[in-house]
Amino acid sequence: MYYWSKNANKINLEELLCMNKVKEIYIGTAFLSSEGLRILNDIINKNSLKKENVHVYISNEFSQDKPHELLAELCKIAKVKIFLNHTFHSKVYLLKGIKNRVIFGSSNFTEGGFSKNIEFDSIEEVDGEKLSEIERFFKYCDFHSTTVTEDIIKYYRDNQKEIEALKQAQKQLRKTLKGYIHQGDAMDPDDYEIDSYYFTFSDYETFFDRNVQRDDMDIRERRKIVQDKMLAIHKNIYPRIQKLNLYCHWNPNHITSLINPCVYNKGKVGWLGIRYGKSKKEVDIVNQWLDDNEKDEIKGFQKHGCLQFCIVPSGFEINLFLAVRHDAIDRAYVQEKMQQLKPKITNEISKLQGYGMTWEIYNEVTGEHHSFDIDNENPEKFCDFLKKYDVDGCESFLRLFYPADDEALLDIESISDEVVKYMSILKPLYDVMVWRPYKEIR
Structure with missing residues (x-):
C-alpha cells in the first residue's frame, strides 16, 4: 500500500502508533527530530519496550537543532548507532511483533x-523471505555504523x-530560493520556533496574500482547521464573555468570519476572527430602519461595533x-455625538496607555492609512483624530x-485568558463608543 501527499502522510504516523504488541523496532533514518523522538517514546511506552529492543540508525547530519541534546535523550531509550564514514540516506522503519510491518520511502x-x-511511502506487512531481506539490511547498517558514546555526544556539543x-x-538559502513566489509573505517558516504553539506557521500561511483568493480543496481544508481552533477558543471563553454583556452571532454558522x-x-x-457585540434583539431593533437589502443577517451584525479576536x-x-467600510452604525453614532462623548472617550483612551x-x-x-499610537500620543487628541479620518469608506479599529x-x-x-483579560479592559471604551438600545439584554 502506498501513501503520498501532505494529508496522507498522517496515515504513516497512525500506522506506527496504532500497531499493538510490538516486540522490537528498527529505525533507519537520515534525519531525526525532537518530534521523531516524541513519536518513538510513544511507541516505546505503549508497548513497554526495553532499550535493547529499540534500534536506531542515523546519519552524521541527522539534525541541526542541538543534536547533542537529541542524542543524549535518544540514548536513554534506544541503542543508537551513527554513520560516520558512509553517507546514510535511508528511511526504513521495521516494527516486529505478532505481525511485522515495514514503512519505507x-x-x-x-x-x-x-x-x-x-x-511517498510504502507500508507493508512482511514475513518469511521479505522480513529476512529487511533484517539483512539492518545487519548491514549495524556493521557499518558506530555506537553513539559520550565522546560522540560531546563532539556534537563542542x-x-x-x-x-x-x-x-x-x-x-531556503528563504532566498522561495523568494520567487513568496516575496509577499508576512513571515518565513524559519522566523519563529512555533511548532509547539496553538497556531503554527501553516495556520498563518493560510492567510498570506498568495492564498487569500484561492478556493481549492487544500486551502478550504486548511481554513477549516484554523476555524476549528478559533471555535475551540470561543467555546472556552464564551461563558465569561457573556458576563460582559457581549454576544456572538446568533447563527452558529456565522460565529467566525467567512472562510471562503x-x-x-x-x-x-x-x-x-470572532466578534462579540450586541445581541440579536438589539441588532433587530436597529436594523428595522435599514433598507431591505441591508437586513441580511451577516451584514446586520458586522455593521455594529464589536470586540473581536482574530488570526492574521x-x-x-x-x-x-x-x-466596517460602509454604513457602520456606531461610526455614525460617535461622529454625531462626538462633543457629548469626547470627555468619556478621552478618559477611557487614557486608561489604555501602556498596553x-x-x-x-x-x-x-485609496490605500490611505492613519494610526493613533495610544501609548505615546495625547489622549485629548484622539477624538480629533477620529473626526478627521474616520469617514465612510474606511475601516476603523483599535488593535x-x-x-x-x-x-x-x-x-x-x-x-483564552489573554482574550478575556483584554476584552474586559476594552469593554468600558466599547460601552462609550457603541450605541445599544438597552443597557442590559438578558
Whole structure:
C-alpha cells in the first residue's frame, strides 16, 4: 500500500502508533527530530519496550537543532548507532511483533516527514523471505555504523556553534530560493520556533496574500482547521464573555468570519476572527430602519461595533472594531455625538496607555492609512483624530497585536485568558463608543 501527499502522510504516523504488541523496532533514518523522538517514546511506552529492543540508525547530519541534546535523550531509550564514514540516506522503519510491518520511502523520522511534507511511502506487512531481506539490511547498517558514546555526544556539543551557523545559513538559502513566489509573505517558516504553539506557521500561511483568493480543496481544508481552533477558543471563553454583556452571532454558522471567498469579503480570506457585540434583539431593533437589502443577517451584525479576536497573516490580534467600510452604525453614532462623548472617550483612551495598543483607520480603495499610537500620543487628541479620518469608506479599529511567537499564544488556555483579560479592559471604551438600545439584554 502506498501513501503520498501532505494529508496522507498522517496515515504513516497512525500506522506506527496504532500497531499493538510490538516486540522490537528498527529505525533507519537520515534525519531525526525532537518530534521523531516524541513519536518513538510513544511507541516505546505503549508497548513497554526495553532499550535493547529499540534500534536506531542515523546519519552524521541527522539534525541541526542541538543534536547533542537529541542524542543524549535518544540514548536513554534506544541503542543508537551513527554513520560516520558512509553517507546514510535511508528511511526504513521495521516494527516486529505478532505481525511485522515495514514503512519505507521518502519520509524521515521528523515532523516534516510524517505530517508536513509531500512524501511517498510504502507500508507493508512482511514475513518469511521479505522480513529476512529487511533484517539483512539492518545487519548491514549495524556493521557499518558506530555506537553513539559520550565522546560522540560531546563532539556534537563542542561543535554546536558551527552547527548553528550552518542551520542559519541554510535557513537564509531556503528563504532566498522561495523568494520567487513568496516575496509577499508576512513571515518565513524559519522566523519563529512555533511548532509547539496553538497556531503554527501553516495556520498563518493560510492567510498570506498568495492564498487569500484561492478556493481549492487544500486551502478550504486548511481554513477549516484554523476555524476549528478559533471555535475551540470561543467555546472556552464564551461563558465569561457573556458576563460582559457581549454576544456572538446568533447563527452558529456565522460565529467566525467567512472562510471562503465571496461577495461579503470581496473575494478574499485574509484573516479569520470572532466578534462579540450586541445581541440579536438589539441588532433587530436597529436594523428595522435599514433598507431591505441591508437586513441580511451577516451584514446586520458586522455593521455594529464589536470586540473581536482574530488570526492574521503576521500574528494574532485583539480588537475593538468600531466600523466596517460602509454604513457602520456606531461610526455614525460617535461622529454625531462626538462633543457629548469626547470627555468619556478621552478618559477611557487614557486608561489604555501602556498596553501597546494603536487605533488604525484604513481605506483599502485609496490605500490611505492613519494610526493613533495610544501609548505615546495625547489622549485629548484622539477624538480629533477620529473626526478627521474616520469617514465612510474606511475601516476603523483599535488593535492589540501579538507576534506569532508571543508566549500568550502558546496554548488554548493562555490565549483564552489573554482574550478575556483584554476584552474586559476594552469593554468600558466599547460601552462609550457603541450605541445599544438597552443597557442590559438578558
